[in-house]
Amino acid sequence: MRKIKLTKGLSLSPIKFFWGKLAHDNILLYAQGLTFNTLLTLIPLSGLIFSLGRSFLHEELILQRAFLFLSNYLTAEALISALERIIDLLGNLRKLPLGRYSLLLYFFMSLGLLFQIEDILNKIFLAFKKRSIKERILFYWVALTLAPFLFLLPIFLQTSPNIPSKFQYLSYFAFLFVFFYLIYTYFPARR
Known part of the structure; x- marks a missing residue:
């Protein structure tokens, strides 16, 4: 790997320096790995979230909002297929036993x-x-104790009929801010 030297003069343009820094530190490769691992982590966490949140979530509102959202982007056939999958998923969540072994596996x-x-x-x-x-x-x-509650809060606020929509959108922003702030502040091992 070649080293990038900073000089007092402006011999390196900022764009060239930026691309050199990206190539030197392999940031794009690490970002790709980070994205892949984050998505893989969200799968078991979402299983935990939906299993714990079954009693709080309103399935009818989830279906209504999914229909309203997806009808803007999908054809009629694709919309029917997507809603059937969502209904199957919600039905499977009702039957899903969350026992000791599945909790340990998720963990x-x-x-x-x-x-x-x-x-x-x-x-x-x-x-x-x-x-x-x-x-x-x-x-x-x-992190594994608090993450399900951080993810459940926006879903609960979205499906709750008593909360005005302006607070729902504010909760999305607050959730994303808190989530990324916590990840980028506390995950790197800085002492």
Whole structure:
């Protein structure tokens, strides 16, 4: 790997410096890995969220809002197919037993993927210190305990008929802000 030197003069243009920094630090490769691992982590977390939130979510409102949203973008046949899949998913969630073993499976899947996400964020932020195993497990336990509630809040607010729509949109913004702030502040191992 070649090193990029900063000089006092303007011999390097800002664009050339930016592309050189991207190539030197492999940021695009790490960002791709981060995206992949984040999506894989969201699958077991969404299973936990919907399993825990079955009693709070209003299925009729989910179907109505999904129909209104999807009808703007899909043809009639595709809309029928998409709604059938959503109905099947909601039906399967009603039957889904959330026992000890499935909770442990979700936890260990998410834990392993969170280890990978932390490593990638450490490489992106050039943080070379690592947490001890005890610190990692405590941090991830807190993250896995709070993440379902962070994800459930916007879904609950969207499907609740008593909350005005302006608060629903504000909750989306607040959720995204809190989620990304927490990830980029606390995931890299900075001491």
